[in-house]
Amino acid sequence: MELEISSIGDFINELRDKLVVLEDAGLLKQERPLSGSQAVEIQASGKELLNFCSNNYLGLANNEEIITAAKSALDTYGFGMASVRFIAGTHNQHLLLEKKLTEFLATSATILFPSCFDANGGLFEALFDENDAIISDSLNHASIIDGIRLCKAKRxxxxxxxxxxxEVQLKAASGSKSILIITDGVFSMDGSFAPLKGICDLAEKYGALVMVDDSHATGFIGATGAGTPQYFDVVNRVDILSGTLGKALGGASGGYISSRHPEIIAMLRQKARPYLFSNSVPPSVVAGSIAALDVIKAHPERGKKTLANAALFRALMLENGFELLPGEHPIVPVMFRDEHTAVAMAKALFERGIFAVAFSYPVVPLGKARIRIQLSASHTFEEIRTCVDAFVDARSTLGL
Ligand SMILES: Cc1ncc(COP(=O)(O)O)c(C=O)c1O
Known part of the structure; x- marks a missing residue:
């Protein structure tokens, strides 16, 4: 079939039509710009709101100690590195943060990336080839899906x-040189945990490596906040961990891969393309993230508060007859199932001063639309109560 060559005008018109289709289907993402700092009380779209949809799990995004450390690094080390790590972009601060993350996660070595998206994007291709197999959970994060696509291993x-x-997939992968099982530690749309103990047992049985992306757990899940491997007591059975500095650990940006095998980290420094070909994390962000780890170590009560807030919100919502996906994680999906209902509820919550976002197809399966509430250590009892009251009032106004 011969394709008709289109003009630039046709191309732009086609994009415009596609955007209209998205808007008509209620799938156009609308951004609400914040005018202050990331916190519970925010100003967005010119309105005072209580924020229930950020990944600021420990409330460290505007923490004074972290800001002071970042400011001091700005004064001492300047604004940016203007280089990738292997040329002139490695600073003592990067090495210190890598060491601190290694200690915090109880692994052997850690490598920083500009983001966790980049960490997951660069890992698979650097370590595995067409003789290997990668077995991935169907709900894994987009960065894992994309990273696997860049790699020649059997998928x-x-x-x-x-x-x-x-286990069926492990059998199908038999004969591959190396097999990697990769899972999110916590699934971001459901707030559910990966069954790490069972995964590690199967990995052992079939001689596979295990990798966990713990972006939604590091800092507050597990006895000292070391994440889901600690929570499930499998720290020494997980081979590779990825994570972000952009959520509980201060919320700025940056990601990492950590491993109990220093050889894995050494190879990533040689071959991971986002590490080799993208600018290194600015020293102020690195210093702030080091301070975040110190705050987390000094204040274990923060993580406990996050989980207690999640339990409180879940209990109050259930008491008021809302359908939740069960769990204990501060990601709490409030189920409305119908796409338009979820969007209408999020809008009604916004009008009542609650910032929360509706997720519908294709982010979640069709007919499983929801509002994803995220709790933070910074939420007070009164703020959580206000949020629940807003849900009740919005539901009654919408006649649901
Ligand atoms: C499970 C998971 N992995 C990776 C990422 C990407 O993290 P970053 O923002 O550091 O790129 C996210 C962020 O949404 C995530 O939820």
Missing amino acids: LRYQNRDLADL
Whole structure:
């Protein structure tokens, strides 16, 4: 079939039509610009709101100690590195943060990336080739999906958290030189945990490596906040961990891969393309992230508060008859199922001073639309109560 060559005008018109289709389907993402700092009380779109949709799990995004450390690094080390790590972009501060993350996670070595998206984007291609197999949970984060696409290894997928299906895929992968099982530690749309104990057992049985992306757990899940491997007591059975500095650990930016095998980290320094070809994390962000780890170590009560707030919100919502996906994580999906209802509820919450976002297809399966509430250590009892009251009032106004 011969394709008709279109003009630039046709191309732009086509984009415009596609945007209209998205808008008509209620799928156009609208951004609400904040005018102050990331916190519970925010100003967005000119309105005072209580924020229930950031990844600021420990409330450290505007923490004084972290800001002071970052400011001091700005004064001492300047604004940016103007280089990738392997040329002139490695600073003592990067090495210190890598060491601190290694200690915090109880691994052997850590490598920083500009983001966790980059960490996941660069890892697979650097470590695996066409003789290997990668088995991925069906709900893994987009960065894992994209990273696997960049790699020549055989790709297999198992149903979300389904150990029986994982075993089927492990059998299908047999004969591969190396096999990697990769899972999110916590699934961001559901707030559910990966069954790490069962995954590690199967990995052992079939001689596979295990990788966990713990972006939604590091800092507050597990006895000292070391994440889901600590929570499930499998720290020494997980081979590779990825994570972000952009959520609980201060919320700025940057990501990392950490491993109990220093050889994995050494190879990533040689071959991971986002590490080799993208600017290194600015020293002020690195110093702030080091301070964040210090704050987390000094204040274990913060993580406990995050989880207690999640439990409180869940209890109050259930008491008021809302359908929640069960769990204990501060990601709390409030289910409305119908796409338009979820969007209408988020709008009604916004009018009542609550900032929360509706997620619908294709981000979640069709007919499973929801409002994803995220709790933080910074929320007070009164603020959580206000949020629940707003849900109740919005539901009654919308006649649901
Ligand atoms: C599970 C998971 N992995 C990776 C990322 C990407 O993290 P970053 O913002 O550091 O690129 C996210 C962020 O949304 C995430 O939820």
